[in-house]
Amino acid sequence: MSWSPGRRRNVQKLLTFTPEEWEQVDANWTACATDPRYERFADFARAALTRTQIRVIEVPPSPMAIRGEVRRIGININELTHLANRTGTVSDAVLEEAIDALERVDALIERLADEHERALADVWQED
Structure with a gap:
């Protein structure tokens, strides 16, 4: 299949988590398990990444x-x-x-x- 300028292409990214981060992500995903929109992790992650408000907090640089x-x-x-x-x-x-x-x-x-x-x-x- 050839690509054309008007055609939308999906982007795939690989994420790596520390064990502690994954524990938190998995707990959040499990808490959403009753919602059929989030049965698949990809759907949960997509919603979390596109609907979450990001706050930038300035931390003084480490001395x-x-x-x-x-x-x-x-x-x-x-x-x-x-x-x-x-x-x-x-x-x-x-x-x-x-x-x-x-x-x-x-x-x-x-x-x-x-x-x-x-x-x-x-x-x-x-x-």
Whole structure:
């Protein structure tokens, strides 16, 4: 059979579920089993995918993405600190300022991690 521009073609997609996801999907499908429209999983899935309202929820990015870079910065500051202590060419005030900056970066990462975890918890509680 040849395809023509006016002819509609079906699209088929393969979905993969984790065991936990499948357990939830199967429970939802089973709950609909009394409705003859959803005897086949394909009919249930089609209805669920085309009639369900999707909400996009913004979650702050995970600070884990920047943790490695900040760690490298911290290592560099430590190396500079050791060098300064050996050579005596950097004042204590400069060293303290570098340490304070690193502590502020660490606090920022912790705050970002907390915000990220709270946002994820809020998203899961809404469902």
